[in-house]
Amino acid sequence: MYDVIIIGAGPAGVSASLYTKRANKKTLIIHNDNGGLKKAQKIENYYGFENGIEGEELYQIGIKQAENIGVEVKKEEIIKIESANEKFKVVTDLNIYEANSIIIAIGTKRNKANIKGIKELEGKGISYCAICDGFFYRNKNVSVIGSGNYALSETNDLLPIANKITILTNGEKAPEFRADNVEVITKPIEKIEGKNKVEEVLFKDNTKIKTEGIFIAQGTAGSIELAKKIGLVTTDNGNIKVNEKMETNIKGIYACGDCTGDILQVSKAVYEGAVAGLEVIKYLKNK
Amino acid sequence: MSVLTLGNENFKEEVLNSEKQVLVDFYADWCGPCKMMSPIIDEIAEELGENVKVGKINVDNNQELAIQYDVMSIPTIMIFNKGNIVKTFIGVTDKNEILGYLK
Structure with missing residues (x-):
């Protein structure tokens, strides 16, 4: 049983893990190695890199940074999240993990296969x-x-x-x-x-x-598929709805980074990841 | 106001013939997302008090109603006014979004 499972190893997920792990919370990151940052060419608008940095490089450094402080990082494909009595089960293609809290930092699908008719017939077949x-x-x-x-x-x-x-x-x-x-x-x-x-x-x-x-069920399960299966409120754009504490409508599930919408920027993901991490620590303390 | 249990036997009287707006939640016990929607429905019922009628329909026990209203995904939330559907929400929906259609 983990204190927290973080889904996604981009800037939001890793930032969250830095806080939860330092607070001694047993933290697992599960990712499918397919993040938006990984595909970004050069990041030139993020603090601290005078010559910019390749997206792939920043992504790999982030994962290493998390591993260095003892965060477990696993490369598996998420199939679904289930909840029962304020505990959560994360089902992947290989394993089932249990946790007391979840942080969804799974990013957004940038190339959603946009088949005509899907949006119009949602809920009608x-x-x-x-x-x-x-x-x-x-x-x-x-x-x-x-x-x-x-x-x-x-x-x-x-x-x-x-x-x-x-x-x-x-x-x-x-x-x-x-x-x-x-x-x-x-x-x-x-x-x-x-x-x-x-x-x-x-x-x-x-x-x-x-x-x-x-x-x-195209590609891997993204934020929208995970959200619909467990019952998270989503916005019209298919983002996960959170409040300023990165809380979703389900107690114990937080979301941060690109999957909550707004600007798709590393800085915003880092901020939201930090907030989610800190809020999870508080949540676990009061549990 | 407390949340009504709706079904074939009282649907006409409580929903179609209602003078007030009626919020109807189609759900099933085995549906995970429906469990997340349920407390939101309860809060709406509490907040709006006597102004709006709120009810839940278990689709397992009331398949005719689910078919009649083309429910193909749960939770589905419908707002009825004078016997007509005025708004349908599919999937777990934010409380404020629903309230926006009820006030």
């Missing part, structure tokens, strides 16, 4: 949570958009419920997954159509399939 909404698709034909571990996890949750599941990889390589009622289509998607609810998926080659529900 478009879902971000198989375990929550699968119930409404009993014995129906549904689709999962995605191709990675996360998409397979969603497919698994739907297997006992749905009649048939079609995995739509949207141009990505087909996953290794075989089940009787699962089909895989790798064609790129043009748009999702339907009047009042999801009816069809139109592919770029002008073919289409009928489907009654679509579960969004």
Whole structure:
């Protein structure tokens, strides 16, 4: 059991860990090694680097800094967070971890695959949570958009419920997954159509399939998918809603950095990470 | 005002025929996000007191209502006014956002 699990190893997550670890809290960072900072070329607007610094370099230094003071850092893919009695379970592709508090610093997906129709049909056949909404698709034909571990996890949750599941990889390589009622289509998607609810998926080659529900699970689980599954309030832009203490609507879960929206800057992430770290320390003390 | 338990048997009387606005929360016991929404609904009921009616519908026990109102994701929160849906929120929603539609 950890005192705190931090999801994400960018400037927000690492800053938070520096505070929690120094306060002697057993701290674990889990990250998928795919942060926004890592992809940033040169950071020239952050304090203290007279010639700027490569994003990748700053990212690696941050992780080392956390490890140097004893923070555990694991490279695994987050599938979901679950809560029960103010304790939390973090499920990854390899393990399940438990903690008394969670800091989400998972960043934002900068290249959200923007398929036409998703936004318009949200809640009308478009879902971000198989375990929550699968119930409404009993014995129906549904689709999962995605191709990675996360998409397979969603497919698994739907297997006992749905009649048939079609995995739509949207141009990505087909996953290794075989089940009787699962089909895989790798064609790129043009748009999702339907009047009042999801009816069809139109592919770029002008073919289409009928489907009654679509579960969004592209790439790895991002802030929006984690948030929807556990019940965090999100904003219209898909950011996690926090107050000035970086508290979410769920007691014991904090969020900081790019996943809370506003300016996508290292300075803001560092600040919010520090606040989240300090607030978690207070929270654990009062628990 | 306390939160009503709504279902097929009282939906018409309590929601459709209500003189007041009615906030309806579609939920299920096994739905994690619904558990996070529940205290927000309770707070709204407390804050607005007698001005608004607030009720919860368990979709497991009331599948006809869920189908009738096209509920395909929970929690779904609907505001009814004089028998018509005036606003639908899908997923856990901020209290103030909901209050904005009720005042």
